[in-house]
Each structure stands twice: as structure tokens, then as C-alpha cells.
Amino acid sequence: xxxxxxxxxxxxxxxxxxxxxxxxxxxxxxxxxxxxxxxxxxxxxxxxxxxxxxxxxxxxxxxxxxxxxxxxxxxxxxxxxxxxxxxxxxxxxxxxxxxxxxxxxxxxxxxxxxxxxxxxxxxxxxxxxxxxxxx
Amino acid sequence: xxxxxxxxxxxxxxxxxxxxxxxxxxxxxxxxxxxxxxxxxxxxxxxxxxxxxxxxxxxxxxxxxxxxxxxxxxxxxxxxxxxxxxxxxxxxxxxxxxxxxxxxxxxxxxxxxxxxxxxxxxxxxxxxxxxxxxxxxxxxxxxxxxxxxxxxxxxxxxxxxxxxxxxxxxxxxxxxxxxxxxxxxxxxxxxxxxxxxxxxxxxxxxxxxxxxxxxxxxxxxxxxxxxxxxxxxxxxxxxxxxxxxxxxxxxxxxxxxxxxxxxxxxxxxxxxxxxxxxxxxxxxxxxxxxxxxxxxxxxxxxxxxxxxxxxxxxxxxxxxxxxxxxxxxxxxxxxxxxxxxxxxxxxxxxxxxxxxxxxxxxxxxxxxxxxxxxxxxxxxxxxxxxxxxxxxxxxxxxxxxxxxxxxxxxxxxxxxxxxxxxxxxxxxxxxxxxxxxxxxxxxxxxxxxxxxxxxxxxxxxxxxxxxxxxxxxxxxxxxxxxxxxxxxxxxxxxxxxxxx
Numbered sequence: 281x282x283x284x285x286x287x288x289x290x291x292x293x294x295x296x297x298x299x300x301x302x303x304x305x306x307x308x309x310x311x312x313x314x315x316x317x318x319x320x321x322x323x324x325x326x327x328x329x330x331x332x333x334x335x336x337x338x339x340x341x342x343x344x345x346x347x348x349x350x351x352x353x354x355x356x357x358x359x360x361x362x363x364x365x366x367x368x369x370x371x372x373x374x375x376x377x378x379x380x381x382x383x384x385x386x387x388x389x390x391x392x393x394x395x396x397x398x399x400x401x402x403x404x405x406x407x408x409x410x411x412x413x414x415x
Numbered sequence: 416x417x418x419x420x421x422x423x424x425x426x427x428x429x430x431x432x433x434x435x436x437x438x439x440x441x442x443x444x445x446x447x448x449x450x451x452x453x454x455x456x457x458x459x460x461x462x463x464x465x466x467x468x469x470x471x472x473x474x475x476x477x478x479x480x481x482x483x484x485x486x487x488x489x490x491x492x493x494x495x496x497x498x499x500x501x502x503x504x505x506x507x508x509x510x511x512x513x514x515x516x517x518x519x520x521x522x523x524x525x526x527x528x529x530x531x532x533x534x535x536x537x538x539x540x541x542x543x544x545x546x547x548x549x550x551x552x553x554x555x556x557x558x559x560x561x562x563x564x565x566x567x568x569x570x571x572x573x574x575x576x577x578x579x580x581x582x583x584x585x586x587x588x589x590x591x592x593x594x595x596x597x598x599x600x601x602x603x604x605x606x607x608x609x610x611x612x613x614x615x616x617x618x619x620x621x622x623x624x625x626x627x628x629x630x631x632x633x634x635x636x637x638x639x640x641x642x643x644x645x646x647x648x649x650x651x652x653x654x655x656x657x658x659x660x661x662x663x664x665x666x667x668x669x670x671x672x673x674x675x676x677x678x679x680x681x682x683x684x685x686x687x688x689x690x691x692x693x694x695x696x697x698x699x700x701x702x703x704x705x706x707x708x709x710x711x712x713x714x715x716x717x718x719x720x721x722x723x724x725x726x727x728x729x730x731x732x733x734x735x736x737x738x739x740x741x742x743x744x745x746x747x748x749x750x751x752x753x754x755x756x757x758x759x760x761x762x763x764x765x766x767x768x769x770x771x772x773x774x775x776x777x778x779x780x781x782x783x784x785x786x787x788x789x790x791x792x793x794x795x796x797x798x799x800x801x802x803x804x805x806x807x808x809x810x811x812x813x814x815x816x817x818x819x820x821x822x823x824x825x826x827x828x829x830x831x832x833x834x835x836x837x838x839x840x841x842x843x844x845x846x847x848x849x850x851x852x853x854x855x856x857x858x859x860x861x862x863x864x865x866x867x868x869x870x871x872x873x874x875x876x877x878x879x880x881x882x883x884x885x886x887x888x889x890x891x892x893x894x895x896x897x898x899x900x901x902x903x904x905x906x907x908x909x910x911x912x913x914x915x
């Protein structure tokens with residue numbers, strides 16, 4: 281049977297759940313040697329990615345990408361984090377900040393495949409479309 | 416008008432514009448190839464939901480897998496890059512529909528491609544729609560007049576019927592469909608010609624001919640050209656069906672020609688194989704039967720209680736070397752209510768339309784035929800069947816007994832009379848009187864090479880001097896005994912003048 285990266289990640293999570301550092305080290309060594317034996321080392325990149333997702337999901341952590349036209353100060357960053365936390369009911373938010381001058385202003389928040397686009401560029405696009413339909 | 420007023424209005428428009436920020440689902444392009452895109456993300460996407468790419472192209476989600484979405488791109492896919500964002504719209508694929516489409520040439524997305532003004536409409540109809548159910552339907556009972564003698568008499572088509580036109584390349588399949596569209600002038604019928612994977616030159620020629628014959632006033636042409644992406648060819652017949660449903664919902668009668676469904680099947684096969692769906696017989700995917708059956712089921716005659724209206728479908732299938740037992744032809748034959756079978760041998764012999772009367776049938780159309788036509792067509796069919804049996808003996812000539820020779824002579828005249836030129840549709844009452852003259856032996860003493868001349872002169876004579884007989888047939892829909900008497904006298908009178 282073919283085992284997917286997601287299944288490996290789930291297994292790794294349940295093996296390491298609530299264990300001490302030394303135990304984890306042993307588990308990891310065994311896990312990797314199993315991967316080598318079954319010829320699945322090429323999947324390690326995907327497994328790491330999936331493990332990240334599984335861990336975040338279990339610990340109620342959300343990873344978000346925040347795009348803005350200029351650098352945000354600490355105050356604004358905290359406000360945004362608080363908003364994302366409330367909106368998704370997450371206990372912790374890991375935010376990555378990206379600067380993109382092309383969006384002209386406002387911010388875009390991206391969590392997983394959900395996008396909240398509050399940029400000026402998007403508003404211009406919508407206005408453009410609406411005015412086109414009316415004429 | 417002052418400058419300030421204009422600025423004020425502009426400001427008002429901008430302020431009033433409803434812009435609310437909403438969360439959207441997006442995906443990332445993983446792979447692009449030959450009109451098909453694979454993406455991840457888009458976790459809430461629906462089957463056949465519209466997606467927008469950043470270059471403005473529209474996609475349709477077809478494959479929803481555990482961690483990937485496969486979509487076909489409607490339009491230019493060359494600008495789509497790996498890693499770019501794809502937005503879902505939350506809307507199932509649909510096209511705008513409006514009366515303004517009549518007389519226009521459009522692509523399967525409803526955009527005008529004839530260089531005239533844009534087609535705008537608030538109303539949209541879904542591309543895929545469930546066909547009317549049993550309760551809504553009524554059996555076929557009104558005729559569609561094709562204006563072609565051999566079809567209207569022996570393979571009658573009713574409103575709401577699905578009649579397949581099948582044959583090899585270059586035997587006049589499209590010609591029959593176009594003649595039928597031309598003949599709908601003034602018959603209160605909206606025609607939709609769907610060109611699927613056809614050469615643009617052929618479409619241009621058809622459009623020119625329809626315009627010349629004044630048939631564009633009731634016709635819409637939907638074009639997915641040979642150079643357009645396969646997704647367009649796949650979508651075109653469904654777009655045609657969506658437009659026809661819009662008119663049927665208003666209680667109107669619609670005739671839709673799908674030219675041709677073999678190319679439609681090819682386009683779907685291409686998309687399916689690139690989407691990595693498992694191939695079946697002749698490499699077609701498993702749902703190729705359903706592809707055509709769900710399309711042709713949308714042709715219906717609706718009960719008056721549900722608004723009336725009808726959609727008549729004339730699908731066309733191109734066979735390879737006369738092989739009607741190939742996969743797609745057998746499928747479509749079993750779906751439709753009969754077929755018009757055209758043969759290249761007959762075509763080369765000069766019998767045009769090259770109709771094989773023995774293999775062509777109409778399973779429901781006879782209940783839509785007028786009584787007058789029924790009266791003459793029974794004998795016509797019998798004459799032809801007897802002739803086919805005796806045809807082989809025709810070369811023995813004088814050795815045959817009187818009756819056999821008479822049957823052969825009659826058969827040869829019947830075949831000659833059923834020949835008809837392209838773009839020359841004939842009114843049903845004229846067809847009736849001409850066929851009456853033939854089946855009742857009034858043409859037995861006319862030389863075979865004179866038949867078409869005799870027919871033309873006779874029609875002219877009936878139109879100019881015996882209009883009341885034609886009117887009586889139109890009004891009553893049958894040939895009463897009284898009309899028969901008058902008609903026979905008229906035919907005899909005409910024969911006296913013709914032989915002089």
C-alpha cells in the first residue's frame with residue numbers, strides 16, 4: 281500500500297505527542313531509518329510540511345501571511361494578530377509580513393487558502409468592474 | 416452642464432459603489448498543460464464552478480481530488496504561470512442570455528464575435544441544466560417542416576424531437592440542417608446553429624448563405640472554431656442548449672443544430688485524457704454516453720400547463736467510411752428519436768439529398784405529420800420499397816411482365832422526383848400535391864429526364880392558377896374528397912398544357 285505524506289505526518293505526530301526531548305530523538309531516528317528502508321526519504325520535504333500543518337491544527341495555531349504596502353508598526357501588527365485570532369478562534373497566530381507596493385494601500389490577510397483582500401488595488405478592480413457593468 | 420456637476424456625479428458613483436471586503440478561497444497553480452490546469456488550495460470549490468485566473472481567463476473546476484483541483488481553461492491559457500493565484504467565484508458556469516442574440520454570431524461564453532456591438536444581459540442561464548421531467552413534457556404532435564420532400568414525407572420531424580443526421584464527410588449533412596433553418600422563415604421558430612470544432616471558413620460560408628436567404632433574422636450561430644481551445648468545443652453545445660431553454664421558457668419553439676457531436680466527443684476525450692481520467696473504449700472516458708444523453712434530453716416539447724414551448728434538436732454525427740457501428744454513432748443513434756442516414760454512394764450517383772430511405776427512420780415524427788401528407792407518404796414508401804426489391808431486374812427491361820415493369824418505372828420516377836437542390840426548400844402543400852400526382856400515376860407517362868421540369872412547371876401552375884386547392888390543404892391539413900376531385904381535374908388540365 282502506498283502511504284501518503286499526510287499519513288506519515290499524522291503517524292509522526294502521534295508518536296511524538298507529549299513526549300520528552302530524549303524520547304523524541306529516539307523516535308525520530310527510528311522514523312527516518314524506516315523512511316530510508318521503504319525508500320520514502322524523497323517524501324521528507326512533504327512530510328515536514330504536512331507535520332507543520334498537523335501540529336498547528338492540533339495546537340490551534342494559525343499561520344497567516346499579511347501583505348501591506350508599507351511596513352507596519354508593532355501596534356498595528358498586534359491589532360492584526362488579535363483580529364485573526366478572534367476571527368478564526370485560534371489561540372496563537374504566527375504572522376508573516378510581506379511588503380508589496382503594488383497593492384497601493386490597505387492589507388491582505390491570507391490564511392491557508394482563504395484570502396481577505398482589503399487592499400486599495402482590489403477596491404479599484406471592483407469599482408472598475410461595477411462601473412463597466414452599469415454602462 | 417458644468418464641470419462641477421460631472422465631478423460630483425463621478426464622486427457619487429464611486430461612493431455609492433458597493434464594495435465590501437469578503438473572504439475568498441484561492442488556489443495556487445501547480446501545473447499547466449494543453450488547456451488544463453492543476454491547482455492546490457480551493458478547499459470549498461464546487462464541481463463546474465467558475466474560477467478566475469490573474470490574466471482574466473475563466474476556468475471551470477472539473478476534477479475535485481483530495482488535495483488537488485483540475486480545471487479546464489476557457490480562453491487563452493498561455494499567460495498562466497506556475498504558482499500564480501486562482502480565485503473561486505462561488506458561481507456555477509453560466510452564460511448571459513437575451514433576445515438580442517438573435518441574428519448574431521457568438522462564442523460559447525456568450526460574447527459577440529461578429530464585430531457588432533457587445534451583447535449585455537443581466538439574465539444568466541447555467542450551462543448544465545436538468546432536462547424537463549416526465550410531468551412537464553407532452554408527446555410530439557406539431558411538425559417541423561424541413562422543406563425537403565423526402566424528409567417531410569417519409570421521415571417527418573416533430574417539434575421537441577431529436578433527429579440525428581448521420582453520414583460520411585461531404586455527403587450533405589450540414590446542407591440538410593441549413594435548409595431546415597432557411598425553411599423556418601416565418602414559421603415562428605428560433606434557430607440555433609452550434610458549430611463545434613468547425614473550420615471558420617465553413618462557418619463564414621454558412622453565415623453568408625443564411626444572410627442571403629434572409630434566415631439570420633431568426634437564427635443564432637454559436638461558434639467554437641477548430642483553432643479555439645478544446646474547452647470551447649466541449650462547452651458549445653451546452654451553451655446552445657442553455658440559450659434554447661431561455662426561449663423555451665418563454666413558450667417559444669426552438670430548433671437547435673449541433674454540428675457535429677463527433678468533434679464534441681473528441682474535444683471531451685482530449686480534456687479527459689489530460690485530466691488523467693481513465694480511458695475506456697476508443698480512449699473515450701467512461702461518461703461519454705452521459706455527455707450526449709444529458710445534452711439531447713434537454714430537447715423537449717413542454718405541456719401548455721407548464722408554458723408550452725419546445726426545443727427540437729438536430730444533432731449531426733460524422734461517420735468514418737460509413738461505419739455506423741462505431742462507438743459514438745451507436746451511442747447517439749440509441750439516444751435520438753430516429754436518424755436521417757446519408758450515403759456517399761447515393762451522393763455520387765447524383766441523388767441529392769443522398770438519403771438512404773431504408774435505414775432512415777423517425778420514431779415519433781409520424782404523429783406530427785399533417786393528414787394530407789400522411790395520405791400520400793404511405794403509398795410513396797411502398798413504391799420505394801417495391802422498387803428496391805426489383806431494382807436488380809431493371810436491366811432485363813423487355814423480358815419482364817407488365818406489372819413488374821410498371822413498378823420499376825414508378826420507382827425510378829419516385830427517386831427522380833425526390834431529388835432536390837440545396838437552398839430550395841418547398842412548402843408542404845406543394846410537396847403534397849406533387850407527391851399526390853406521383854403516387855396516383857399521373858407522372859407515369861412523363862419521361863424520367865423531364866421529371867424535374869414537369870415538377871417545376873406543375874408547382875408554378877398550382878401556385879398561379881389553382882391557389883384555392885393549395886389553400887384548402889393548408890387550412891384543413893388534409894385532402895378531402897372534394898379537394899381530390901378538384902386536384903385530379905387540375906392535374907389533367909396541366910398535363911394537357913404541358914405536353915403541347
